[in-house]
Amino acid sequence: MLRTLLYGAFVVLASLGSVALQATPTSxxxxxxxxxxxxxxxxxxxxxxxxxxxxxxxxxxxxxxxxxxxxxxxxxxxxxxxxxxxxxxxxxxxxxxxxxxxxxxxxxxxxVQVLVLGRADDEPIESLDGLEGENVGYLSGTWYGQAFAANEAIRKVPVNNVAHGLRLLKRGRLRAVVASEVAIPAGFDPEGSGAPVRTLMRLETLxxxxxxxxxxxxxxxxxxxxxxxxxxxxxxxxxxxxxxxxxxxxxxx
CATH class of the missing domain: 3.40.190.10 (Periplasmic binding protein-like II)
Structure with missing residues (x-):
């Protein structure tokens, strides 16, 4: 009887050990x-x-x-x-x-900083409310900070990528584009000295x-x-x- 109980306990422990090994990932x-x-x-x-x-x-x-x-x-x-x-x-x-x-x-x-980009001859703005009623391009699914997420004064227009947004900006179909600085194509001039776009404002740091x-x-x-x-x-x-x-x-x- 004792041998039977000991054997049963051994089987249970072995089974538990096997399950634990299977559940624990290895490097x-x-x-x-x-x-x-x-x-x-x-x-x-x-x-x-x-x-x-x-x-x-x-x-x-x-x-x-x-x-x-x-x-x-x-x-x-x-x-x-x-x-x-x-x-x-x-x-x-x-x-x-x-x-x-x-x-x-x-x-x-x-x-990274989130920037609002406009045309080279646009004036800087102090908040997104300065673009009230305007079409503003952005990448859908990207978090740009609470100020952008909560703003209901602008018309948020999804674009394929920042370069696509800048093309629409140059054609006048967008008033501004929101993008992180890492995603901005070359040719962008943060001082607005002759580049096709300029920084209208800096939103948040992500x-x-x-x-x-x-x-x-x-x-x-x-x-x-x-x-x-x-x-x-x-x-x-x-x-x-x-x-x-x-x-x-x-x-x-």
Missing amino acids: SEPVTFSLPAIEPWAERTPEGERRGLLVDLVEAIRSRTDIPIRYQIRPHSRAILEMEEGHADFVPTFVAPGIPEIAEPVADLVE EGKIFMSRSSPREDAAEAIAGAVERMHEDGTMASLFSNRYEADIARE
């Missing part, structure tokens, strides 16, 4: 990133190539850790949903309402971070990723990665 298992599909952060070319600042970021993290990483480029709302549901372990994005409820910050990436899903069990990877990002800040890699502001060409017709 050899890939972690998943979902990258928001917003130019210039991440995009897939017609040829299927993945490119963008966040693609370069993930590749840099991959080279600095021994953690296998898989990543996909998703529409912004889907990337956030995948993080909320735990299908994506990590998502690089800006601090925005709702994010802290579904994810926790792992690493600081970059701070904080870009890597967030980990609260449903993800990959704390081991989070620590390694945070360490890799810290080293990238220390050796100048991060500053170089996000230094190409105002560098891309204004999109061709």
